[in-house]
Amino acid sequence: MNEDRVLVLYDAITAVREEYIEEAAAPCRKVRHWGAWAAAAACLFLLIGGWSFLQPLGFTIVNPFFRAGQGDGTGGSGGQDDTAYHYYAGPVLPLTAEEEGLTAEREVEYDFSLYDVSLKDDGRYAYLRSRQACLVTDSYMLTAGEPGTFTLYYPFAATLADDTALVPTVKVNGEVVKTELVAGPEGDTPFSWEDMKALMGDDYLNRSLEALPRLEERVTVYALSDFHGRESKTAKNPTVEFAYTQDPVKTAVTTWGFNGGSNDLQGGKGSRHVSIRERRGSTAYLLVLGEDLTDWSIRGYADGACETPSEGVGATVTKYESTLGEMLALFWKDYRGAFLENKLQVLLNKNALLGLSCGVLLDRSSNLLAAVRTLPFGLEDVFDQVLHRSRVLYLRFTADIPAGEAVDIRVSLVKYPSYDHTGRGRERRGFDLAGKLGSNIAFTRLEASVTGTEHIVVYRQDFGFETENGVLKTTRVALDPNREHWYMDVGAAPKKK
Amino acid sequence: MEDTVIIALYWERNERAIEETREKYGGYCYGIALNLLHSPEDAEETVSDTWHAAWNAIPPEKPSSLRAWLGRVVRNLSLSRWNREHRKKRDPGITELLSELEDCLPSPVTVESALEEKELAAALDAWLWKLSREDRRLFLRRYWYGTPLQQLAKERGLSPARLAQKMLRLRRSLKTTLEKEGISL
Numbered sequence: 013m014n015e016d017r018v019l020v021l022y023d024a025i026t027a028v029r030e031e032y033i034e035e036a037a038a039p040c041r042k043v044r045h046w047g048a049w050a051a052a053a054a055c056l057f058l059l060i061g062g063w064s065f066l067q068p069l070g071f072t073i074v075n076p077f078f079r080a081g082q083g084d085g086t087g088g089s090g091g092q093d094d095t096a097y098h099y100y101a102g103p104v105l106p107l108t109a110e111e112e113g114l115t116a117e118r119e120v121e122y123d124f125s126l127y128d129v130s131l132k133d134d135g136r137y138a139y140l141r142s143r144q145a146c147l148v149t150d151s152y153m154l155t156a157g158e159p160g161t162f163t164l165y166y167p168f169a170a171t172l173a174d175d176t177a178l179v180p181t182v183k184v185n186g187e188v189v190k191t192e193l194v195a196g197p198e199g200d201t202p203f204s205w206e207d208m209k210a211l212m213g214d215d216y217l218n219r220s221l222e223a224l225p226r227l228e229e230r231v232t233v234y235a236l237s238d239f240h241g242r243e244s245k246t247a248k249n250p251t252v253e254f255a256y257t258q259d260p261v262k263t264a265v266t267t268w269g270f271n272g273g274s275n276d277l278q279g280g281k282g283s284r285h286v287s288i289r290e291r292r293g294s295t296a297y298l299l300v301l302g303e304d305l306t307d308w309s310i311r312g313y314a315d316g317a318c319e320t321p322s323e324g325v326g327a328t329v330t331k332y333e334s335t336l337g338e339m340l341a342l343f344w345k346d347y348r349g350a351f352l353e354n355k356l357q358v359l360l361n362k363n364a365l366l367g368l369s370c371g372v373l374l375d376r377s378s379n380l381l382a383a384v385r386t387l388p389f390g391l392e393d394v395f396d397q398v399l400h401r402s403r404v405l406y407l408r409f410t411a412d413i414p415a416g417e418a419v420d421i422r423v424s425l426v427k428y429p430s431y432d433h434t435g436r437g438r439e440r441r442g443f444d445l446a447g448k449l450g451s452n453i454a455f456t457r458l459e460a461s462v463t464g465t466e467h468i469v470v471y472r473q474d475f476g477f478e479t480e481n482g483v484l485k486t487t488r489v490a491l492d493p494n495r496e497h498w499y500m501d502v503g504a505a506p507k508k509k
Numbered sequence: 510m511e512d513t514v515i516i517a518l519y520w521e522r523n524e525r526a527i528e529e530t531r532e533k534y535g536g537y538c539y540g541i542a543l544n545l546l547h548s549p550e551d552a553e554e555t556v557s558d559t560w561h562a563a564w565n566a567i568p569p570e571k572p573s574s575l576r577a578w579l580g581r582v583v584r585n586l587s588l589s590r591w592n593r594e595h596r597k598k599r600d601p602g603i604t605e606l607l608s609e610l611e612d613c614l615p616s617p618v619t620v621e622s623a624l625e626e627k628e629l630a631a632a633l634d635a636w637l638w639k640l641s642r643e644d645r646r647l648f649l650r651r652y653w654y655g656t657p658l659q660q661l662a663k664e665r666g667l668s669p670a671r672l673a674q675k676m677l678r679l680r681r682s683l684k685t686t687l688e689k690e691g692i693s694l
């Protein structure tokens with residue numbers, strides 16, 4: 013054992029902040045919760061019309077649940093209920109509805125045509141092929157006990173930083189319909205089917221639809237703008253420092269747009285600095301919650317370490333009062349510009365993003381001062397969490413179901429595989445199916461089918477397909493609609509000589 | 510008794526401070542020491558040392574969270590005792606924890622960089638912040654409080670094997686974070 017090195021880490025763990033030590037004092041809970049505030053997430057209103065996965069070159073898609081380096085390193089043991097992947101893509105999830113009383117026959121088709129090694133890597137498919145994606149069609153013949161207009165929700169696993177190309181397309185009776193996007197509560201990154209069940213827990217859809225908090229907490233804003241200071245031989249990194257003194261109990265300070273700083277929580281002294289050449293925007297903000305600063309000053313330096321004062325470096329400070337909610341809304345407007353146009357968050361209602369941000373803070377602590385003090389760097393950390401935490405998103409749409417008739421609902425989506433990035437199973441790609449998770453629809457029939465089978469070998473599966481030496485001999489199976497989960501691990505078939 | 514009152518007793522050099530600390534936090538400190546040292550006798554001695562350490566350190570220290578501060582002292586004293594007496598014996602407790610924490614060690618970096626305590630602390634803090642509350646609690650209950658895996662598994666309603674898998678993923682995640690930050694231990 014590298015004892016000396018580990019002991020350094022042991023000491024660092026000993027010194028973690030007190031809030032975390034206090035937080036961990038009580039035993040861990042069995043049931044997951046999604047936040048101190050009344051139950052999570054945003055109504056994100058997105059109108060989508062059209063098949064969105066056939067995008068031209070240039071889009072990038074982020075794995076919804078990938079966290080680099082996380083994994084047990086034991087290799088791809090496949091999608092059994094009690095095993096995990098280093099990266100778990102999540103299953104194909106079933107349609108659900110706001111109203112009760114619906115029944116459906118369901119068919120799910122997994123199309124592996126992108127695994128065809130002879131396909132040219134053109135702009136349309138290159139990225140999807142590189143990710144070994146599968147094209148899924150999830151179809152329903154939906155009937156209702158009583159005729160009417162029904163509000164339906166199609167779920168898919170993603171983060172808000174994912175590309176819009178991941179959003180499924182929905183057809184009702186052959187016509188593409190407009191959908192609204194609803195984001196569910198964030199949760200622990202799932203690495204397996206069991207984790208996925210835990211992420212969604214009970215009543216996930218209803219929790220997704222609940223109202224979001226808004227923060228009316230008053231804040232004192234110190235806005236730094238009109239930065240001036242040129243780089244030169246003697247001033248290699250002109251930097252403005254805002255130093256302050258605060259009451260460590262009655263005040264909490266956070267920032268937006270600063271590059272760094274320090275904060276002595278116990279002593280009450282702190283500083284934040286902005287490197288003029290590296291600043292993110294035209295204005296940097298320091299927000300004070302609770303009692304105002306007892307003292308502050310602004311000074312220019314020639315270097316990023318703030319060691320060599322420089323008279324020619326400085327900024328203008330404007331002080332005013334606002335609310336935390338208003339400032340978060342302003343910062344979201346600033347933040348959105350930093351992203352590519354094809355990310356989900358760009359399409360989101362700004363109030364929804366604001367609500368999610370408020371929720372992140374309140375989840376840290378219902379006491380806002382304490383919550384703000386837990387932010388390592390600034391409010392950018394809140395936004396990072398909103399965008400990158402795992403969640404389930406829903407496409408909401410309506411369908412009229414007449415008496416005695418069935419409505420054809422067809423959802424087309426791109427599924428990335430689950431996989432291990434090291435270990436003996438790293439060649440395998442996992443695709444799984446959820447039978448009932450989160451759905452209130454009674455499924456009377458369920459079938460699964462596979463196309464493009466000549467391009468894959470099957471390592472493991474429990475759908476019930478007949479296989480011989482990894483080759484599928486049957487491509488359609490009937491499944492028990494009461495069962496909750498199936499999986500298959502596939503790989504690209506060897507190139508034929 | 511409120512922590513502020515207890516701390517005030519220390520500052521007044523009133524020996525009641527130790528009695529009150531023992532009454533309020535004796536069990537808590539003993540629990541941490543026992544988790545780390547796996548020896549009731551050693552744990553008792555460590556806790557006794559903790560009261561002395563508190564008396565000597567306060568003042569000038571004025572902990573904002575007396576519980577967390579005492580916990581840190583217990584951890585440090587437990588480690589010292591382990592270093593002195595148990596290292597070679599490979600006793601469970603700290604030995605197990607250190608062995609597990611080895612998974613978090615970043616690979617050696619090729620660029621020379623001196624370890625800054627602040628950098629490691631900042632990276633660890635940022636990593637902990639990004640975890641969900643339950644994962645953070647799990648990590649710290651294991652590696653700060655020394656809670657045995659079996660007990661944690663029971664708390665979380667998981668099989669020990671599943672919990673061990675989860676803990677391994679958390680350790681690997683920390684390792685990746687430290688490597689990305691270019692931290693060399």
